Amino acid sequence: MIMITAVGSLAVMGATLGTLLGVASRYLHVEDDPLEQELLALLPGANCAQCGFVGCGQAAAALAKGEAGVTLCPPGGKAVAEKLAKKLGVSADLSEHEDKGPEYAVIEEDLCIGCTRCIRECTADAIFGAPKQMHSILRDNCHGCAKCFKVCPTEAIKMCKVPVTLGEWHWAKPEDASSLHAH
Amino acid sequence: MKLFTVRGGVHPEYRKERTAESAIVALPLPEALYLPLQQHIGAPALPVVAAGDLVKKGQLLARAGGAVSAPVHAPTSGRIAAISDMTAPHPSGLPQPTIILEPDGKDEWAELPEAIADPLNASPDVIRQRVAESGIVGMGGATFPSAVKLNLGTERKLETLLLNGAECEPYLTCDDRVMREFAAEIIDGARIMAHALGAPHTVIAIEENKPQALEIIRKAAAGLADVVVVSVPAQYPMGSERHLVQAITGQETPARKLTADLGVVVHNVATARAVHHAVRFGKPLLSRVVTVSGGAIAKPQNVEAPLGALVSDLVSFCGGLSVPPRRVVNGGPMMGQPLPSLAVPVVKGTSGILALTAEEANEQPAEPCIRCGTCVTICPCGLVPVEMSAFIRKENLEAAARLGVRDCVSCGSCSYICPAHIPLVHYFNYAKGRLNDLDREARKTDQIRQLVEGHNVRIEKLAQARAAAAAAVAAAAAAAETASTTENRGEA
Numbered sequence: 001m002i003m004i005t006a007v008g009s010l011a012v013m014g015a016t017l018g019t020l021l022g023v024a025s026r027y028l029h030v031e032d033d034p035l036e037q038e039l040l041a042l043l044p045g046a047n048c049a050q051c052g053f054v055g056c057g058q059a060a061a062a063l064a065k066g067e068a069g070v071t072l073c074p075p076g077g078k079a080v081a082e083k084l085a086k087k088l089g090v091s092a093d094l095s096e097h098e099d100k101g102p103e104y105a106v107i108e109e110d111l112c113i114g115c116t117r118c119i120r121e122c123t124a125d126a127i128f129g130a131p132k133q134m135h136s137i138l139r140d141n142c143h144g145c146a147k148c149f150k151v152c153p154t155e156a157i158k159m160c161k162v163p164v165t166l167g168e169w170h171w172a173k174p175e176d177a178s179s180l181h182a183h
Numbered sequence: 184m185k186l187f188t189v190r191g192g193v194h195p196e197y198r199k200e201r202t203a204e205s206a207i208v209a210l211p212l213p214e215a216l217y218l219p220l221q222q223h224i225g226a227p228a229l230p231v232v233a234a235g236d237l238v239k240k241g242q243l244l245a246r247a248g249g250a251v252s253a254p255v256h257a258p259t260s261g262r263i264a265a266i267s268d269m270t271a272p273h274p275s276g277l278p279q280p281t282i283i284l285e286p287d288g289k290d291e292w293a294e295l296p297e298a299i300a301d302p303l304n305a306s307p308d309v310i311r312q313r314v315a316e317s318g319i320v321g322m323g324g325a326t327f328p329s330a331v332k333l334n335l336g337t338e339r340k341l342e343t344l345l346l347n348g349a350e351c352e353p354y355l356t357c358d359d360r361v362m363r364e365f366a367a368e369i370i371d372g373a374r375i376m377a378h379a380l381g382a383p384h385t386v387i388a389i390e391e392n393k394p395q396a397l398e399i400i401r402k403a404a405a406g407l408a409d410v411v412v413v414s415v416p417a418q419y420p421m422g423s424e425r426h427l428v429q430a431i432t433g434q435e436t437p438a439r440k441l442t443a444d445l446g447v448v449v450h451n452v453a454t455a456r457a458v459h460h461a462v463r464f465g466k467p468l469l470s471r472v473v474t475v476s477g478g479a480i481a482k483p484q485n486v487e488a489p490l491g492a493l494v495s496d497l498v499s500f501c502g503g504l505s506v507p508p509r510r511v512v513n514g515g516p517m518m519g520q521p522l523p524s525l526a527v528p529v530v531k532g533t534s535g536i537l538a539l540t541a542e543e544a545n546e547q548p549a550e551p552c553i554r555c556g557t558c559v560t561i562c563p564c565g566l567v568p569v570e571m572s573a574f575i576r577k578e579n580l581e582a583a584a585r586l587g588v589r590d591c592v593s594c595g596s597c598s599y600i601c602p603a604h605i606p607l608v609h610y611f612n613y614a615k616g617r618l619n620d621l622d623r624e625a626r627k628t629d630q631i632r633q634l635v636e637g638h639n640v641r642i643e644k645l646a647q648a649r650a651a652a653a654a655a656v657a658a659a660a661a662a663a664e665t666a667s668t669t670e671n672r673g674e675a
Contacts, residue, residue: 003665044628045635075631079624082581102624124634125641143631166221168623169275170616173575174549174609 035087036064042083043073046123048145050074063088075143077102102162103144105137111156118148118157184386184413187433189426191563192418193596195353195517197392202476203356205484207364210500216284216491217269217528218244218255223320224327225251230282236263239293241467244282247315253328253531254318256467257293258489261286272494272513272530276523284491295465302375302462307336310379310462317461318468318531323347323358323422323451324514326532329458332450335443336380342446344377345431346455348389348396349415349422352515355535357472358452360485362389362396365456366403370410372455375462377409380448385410387452388427392417419517420594424449426563438590473529475501479508479538488529494536495525508538509546516543517595547604558597558607564590568597572610580614580621588614 040060047055051072053062062068063084070084085091107118107127114132126142129135137148149157221227226249232238238257245255264285268278299305299313315330335341346369350358362369369387377385387404389397391414404410415421415430425436428447436442442449453472460466470490476483481502488497494511498504512519514535522536529536558568566587574582588611597607 045632047635076628077624079621080628082621083625102627123638124631125638126634141630141634143627164275164277166271166273166275166277166279168616168620169273169277170619171274171609171612173613173617174606 033061033064036060038087039063039084042080042087044076044080044143044145046075046143046145046147048075048123048147050145075102075145103146103159104139104142104162105144105146105148105157106160107135107137108156108158109134109136111154113154113156115153117151117153121147121151123147184411184431186413186415186430189418189421189429189563190565191561191596192420192426193561193599194417195419195599197353197417198476199354199356199359199392201354201483202474202485203359203393207360207472207485207487210486210488210492210497212259212286212288212290212489213492213496214285215264216258216261216286216489217493218258218282218284218491219269219271219528219530220245220248220255220280220282221271222255222326222490222530222532223253224325225249225253225331227280228252228255230266230280232263232266232282234263234265237261237287238263238284239291241295241469242293243467244284247328251328251331253320254316254467255282255490256318256469257284258469258491259284259286260289260291260293270523270527272522272527272533274520274523281528295467298465299462303378305378307333307379307381310375313461313465314379314458317457317466319454319457319461320468320531321451322453322457322471322531322534324518324532324534325424326530329450329454332448333376333379335441335448336382339443340446341380341382341443341448343384343386343431343448344373344380344382345427345442345447345449346373346385346387346452347422347424347427347449348387348393348400348452349427350393351390351417351419351422352517352519352535353419354476354537355474355515356476357474357485357534359393359396361453361456361472362393363399366399368456368459369400369452370403370407370455371463372457372459373410373450374407376450376455376458382448383409386431387412388415388431389413390415390417390421419596420563420592423563423592423594425592438587468531471529471531471533473497473533474535474537476535477508477512477537478540478543479504479506481505490531491528493525494522494527494529497529497536498525498538504538506540509541509544510539512537512539517599518593549605550603552603552605555602557600557602561596561600563594563596564592566591568607568611571614572605572607575610575614580618583614584618589618591615 040056043056043060045056051059053059059072071081073080112134114134116131119127119129124141126138127135146159149159228245229248230245232244239260240257242257243254244257247254262285264283266282269281270276271279299309302310311330311333314333319329320326321329348358348362373385387400397414401412404412420426424442428442429435432445434445436445457468470487472485472487474485475497484501486497511522513522513533516537562568571583571586571588591611593608593612595608601607
């Protein structure tokens with residue numbers, strides 16, 4: 001008898017609250033900005049927070065409202081900045097944009113204590129390891145968001161510049177003599 | 184044979200007479216050879232020897248590192264001193280892994296693969312394999328692995344093997360000398376390659392400013408119905424693959440397509456000679472002919488150098504520098520790239536070493552564009568250099584890409600002709616490199632997004648599994664509780 005009362009009352013509560021929530025979601029619905037979704041699709045989605053926002057969603061919202069510049073995403077680099085500028089229809093002066101160049105994280109094996117904090121931070125699954133075992137980073141999957149770098153308690157993680165290879169190297173832009181062109 | 188006109192181009196002073204009449208001389212064996220693992224386009228080779236190993240001439244030192252790659256062989260017998268980083272013969276001066284070989288002076292051959300008997304009736308695969316194993320790459324300077332290019336006939340119907348003996352760059356005469364001295368080897372190599380490609384016709388194209396080479400090659404090819412030798416006009420950049428094909432077939436290669444899509448595959452004459460050595464004698468690519476020239480070289484000549492010899496070895500063999508050079512260029516003066524130092528090795532793609540005096544380098548400060556349009560008239564690719572460079576200067580690479588900057592072959596005709604000395608081709612090289620960077624960054628961002636999505640799905644599944652497990656535990660506990668309560672009541 002006691003059991004039936006308990007189950008019955010919980011079921012009634014569940015049904016009532018569920019209905020209320022359903023009604024609320026329909027009538028108190030907040031319009032999602034489609035632009036926000038489009039901007040979000042251009043961002044890497046790793047929620048690394050290097051832009052100063054909590055995650056890519058908030059960054060996209062700020063971009064849509066014009067509260068943030070298109071060059072906000074450090075891991076995305078110039079490529080993302082240009083795409084954002086194009087989507088927003090603004091002409092970003094990217095020549096001033098300081099591209100610090102792509103980076104990747106490396107774990108110094110001697111210092112790693114196997115605490116798994118970095119593994120839990122990594123949204124790209126680039127770090128592998130197990131508790132009390134040494135961790136390692138898959139360089140190809142790392143895009144240098146530096147979240148792991150920030151949580152490591154033993155400073156075993158360092159950020160390295162991705163070295164330029166012979167195949168990727170190219171000439172720098174010729175020095176600008178400002179009036180070379182008629183326009 | 185009917186020739187077609189190619190638009191644009193320039194007529195620089197050729198200055199080939201300085202080395203054209205001197206026979207190829209072999210470089211005495213240097214004290215050490217420096218063999219970079221990457222002497223070709225594609226994946227670097229992977230070393231199969233270690234420091235301290237004794238190797239013989241022709242022995243494999245590093246195997247191909249992928250489908251598009253080329254092995255490296257020992258140019259002479261000796262000891263591997265080390266495998267370490269060394270400045271690359273590249274304008275960046277970046278270090279790259281290099282095998283250092285100390286010759287023992289004996290020049291003893293290793294056991295070579297057997298010659299392919301009757302290659303003109305052998306299976307094309309056998310020939311391609313031999314070419315791949317011999318480390319042969321495009322010796323005109325592009326250094327694309329030749330075996331990969333010989334594969335083009337498997338998916339397409341090819342009509343013509345076009346052998347490139349145009350050598351349109353000023354100063355360079357290495358192909359000219361090879362054609363004059365080794366005509367029979369070139370013709371044989373060409374017939375083997377045509378057979379491997381399944382191309383019924385072979386055309387050997389030589390610029391008209393090399394009459395001796397034309398005559399010698401014509402004589403060597405006389406009596407071969409499937410080989411035609413043509414004299415093409417001396418017009419820079421006639422030796423560019425796409426433009427040579429246009430001169431022969433009248434067809435323009437579409438953007439981002441291969442000449443093979445028009446049924447034509449182009450190989451350099453020196454590559455044909457290397458194929459001859461590999462197929463007929465089993466010899467891998469161990470040396471190449473290099474033109475050492477320029478106003479600052481005391482005794483300009485063509486040198487057959489073992490791969491890995493230092494540029495400084497070649498320069499001192501040619502009498503050293505008579506005056507300090509303004510710049511030392513790897514390749515020809517039009518498309519060649521400056522060398523970071525003389526202590527870099529000769530590699531498979533080194534066609535020339537030019538020590539240019541200040542007068543020859545003719546560096547002039549850039550002046551304002553006078554909108555004369557000459558660059559537009561002479562661009563052999565039909566592009567608009569003046570507009571493209573203006574966009575690139577303002578960092579508007581997308582607009583430059585729309586105007587076709589990626590189709591620029593970097594021949595340098597526009598920079599050469601510009602009366603205001605604007606470094607046009609420098610802008611295009613920058614833009615092409617930068618556009619590639621952006622593509623790479625975009626690919627990386629896409630890859631990361633996929634990884635993040637995968638991660639999120641995994642985390643969600645884990646959370647669900649955990650919730651389900653917790654619910655199951657809770658249900659079990661509740662059931663146990665009920666059971667015990669009932670029991671208790673029963674007892675009561």
